[in-house]
Amino acid sequence: MPSISCSVVSCSYNKDHSCNAHVIQVGGKGACECSQTCCGTYLDCANYSDLAQYTDNRETVEAILCRVDTCAYYGNDRCMLDSIQIGATERVNVYTETECQSFEKK
Numbered sequence: 080m081p082s083i084s085c086s087v088v089s090c091s092y093n094k095d096h097s098c099n100a101h102v103i104q105v106g107g108k109g110a111c112e113c114s115q116t117c118c119g120t121y122l123d124c125a126n127y128s129d130l131a132q133y134t135d136n137r138e139t140v141e142a143i144l145c146r147v148d149t150c151a152y153y154g155n156d157r158c159m160l161d162s163i164q165i166g167a168t169e170r171v172n173v174y175t176e177t178e179c180q181s182f183e184k185k
């Protein structure tokens with residue numbers, strides 16, 4: 080199962096800079112650079128508390144779903160990498176301020 084290193088500690092799914100969601104959805108169809116991608120699964124911990132505290136410290140996710148068809152690692156609405164990096168800052172207000180830093184233009 081893939082793992083996600085994530086710097087966005089304001090997300091409810093973040094635990095020690097790893098993602099503890101079951102599945103994430105990366106968005107940014109047609110993106111040309113990292114800043115045009117985002118993690119659509121982001122949940123602000125100010126509104127949703129710390130969901131990661133209820134997980135088993137998995138440090139892996141079941142799947143990385145992705146809409147970024149312009150990325151070299153995209154295949155069939157999924158990411159083909161075993162691990163990715165989500166960022167870019169520690170605290171964001173909305174999911175569109177996150178980005179997939181593993182994006183590589185085809």
Ligand code: SF4
Nearest residue numbers: 085090092093098118
């Ligand atoms: S922003 Fe996305 S990758 Fe990061 S912890 Fe939240 S759901 Fe996981």
Ligand code: SF4
Nearest residue numbers: 145150152153158179
């Ligand atoms: S590396 Fe590419 S295919 Fe994988 S999640 Fe990021 S943008 Fe999507």
